Amino acid sequence: MDRREIAALLAYIGRLDPRTIRTDPGEARDQLAQWHELLGDVPMATPHGWDARVAARQHIRTSPYQILPADLARPWGSYRRDRLARHTDPTPSADPDDQAAWTAELVGTRRAVATGTAQPAQARAITTGRDGIDPRLKARLREIGSCIPPAARAALAPYRPARAAREAALARGQPDALSVRCEWCLAQPGEPCRRRRIDPDDGARGTAPCATHPSRCDLAAAQQAQPSEQVQQPAMA
Numbered sequence: 001m002d003r004r005e006i007a008a009l010l011a012y013i014g015r016l017d018p019r020t021i022r023t024d025p026g027e028a029r030d031q032l033a034q035w036h037e038l039l040g041d042v043p044m045a046t047p048h049g050w051d052a053r054v055a056a057r058q059h060i061r062t063s064p065y066q067i068l069p070a071d072l073a074r075p076w077g078s079y080r081r082d083r084l085a086r087h088t089d090p091t092p093s094a095d096p097d098d099q100a101a102w103t104a105e106l107v108g109t110r111r112a113v114a115t116g117t118a119q120p121a122q123a124r125a126i127t128t129g130r131d132g133i134d135p136r137l138k139a140r141l142r143e144i145g146s147c148i149p150p151a152a153r154a155a156l157a158p159y160r161p162a163r164a165a166r167e168a169a170l171a172r173g174q175p176d177a178l179s180v181r182c183e184w185c186l187a188q189p190g191e192p193c194r195r196r197r198i199d200p201d202d203g204a205r206g207t208a209p210c211a212t213h214p215s216r217c218d219l220a221a222a223q224q225a226q227p228s229e230q231v232q233q234p235a236m237a
């Protein structure tokens with residue numbers, strides 16, 4: 001609140017509790033300076049539920065003691081704490097490698113929430129995205145396409161040869177065998193083919209990943225050749 005807002009607040013308080021009125025000009029000036037010094041960083045009102053006049057009125061309604069600046073600073077503090085407690089930092093839209101910008105955005109969002117200019121972001125809003133991910137963040141995600149950055153993906157390739165081979169095949173425009181169900185070993189789409197491990201005594205004792213079965217590659221190739229059949233069916237139904 002600036003000096004004019006403090007003066008307006010004091011006038012409002014004076015109407016509700018005449019004991020706070022200072023008739024001597026010097027005293028009135030001191031009172032204004034004191035309140036301004038103590039409440040300069042407390043806003044008069046925010047779009048989301050804070051109003052210094054409401055807090056003052058509440059004090060005068062419920063307390064027999066004359067109102068002091070602390071009686072506004074305290075509710076303002078708990079208003080801030082309550083909002084920050086309900087806030088979960090949303091993912092900043094800044095480049096994660098740019099530490100300064102990332103931190104600045106986090107701090108800016110928290111400050112906006114604490115001072116009541118923005119609503120707290122709930123954890124649910126992050127996971128469902130129904131309230132809208134920041135469009136700049138959405139563009140960044142689309143650009144990368146994966147939570148694993150391209151450089152890290154390349155570095156990991158030697159350690160997961162099956163996935164690397166699949167990605168290389170996709171890049172060459174070859175059919176993705178893992179996109180269909182394997183009719184041979186019944187591996188579900190996205191799962192690698194498996195072979196049964198046979199125990200000499202009592203039959204199967206589990207499965208282990210193996211190379212993709214040739215019939216599955218053929219099926220994927222056939223589906224890639226006529227994808228329209230697959231796509232149109234649900235639309236017509």
Ligand SMILES: [Zn+2]
Nearest residue numbers: 182185193213
């Ligand atoms: Zn298979």
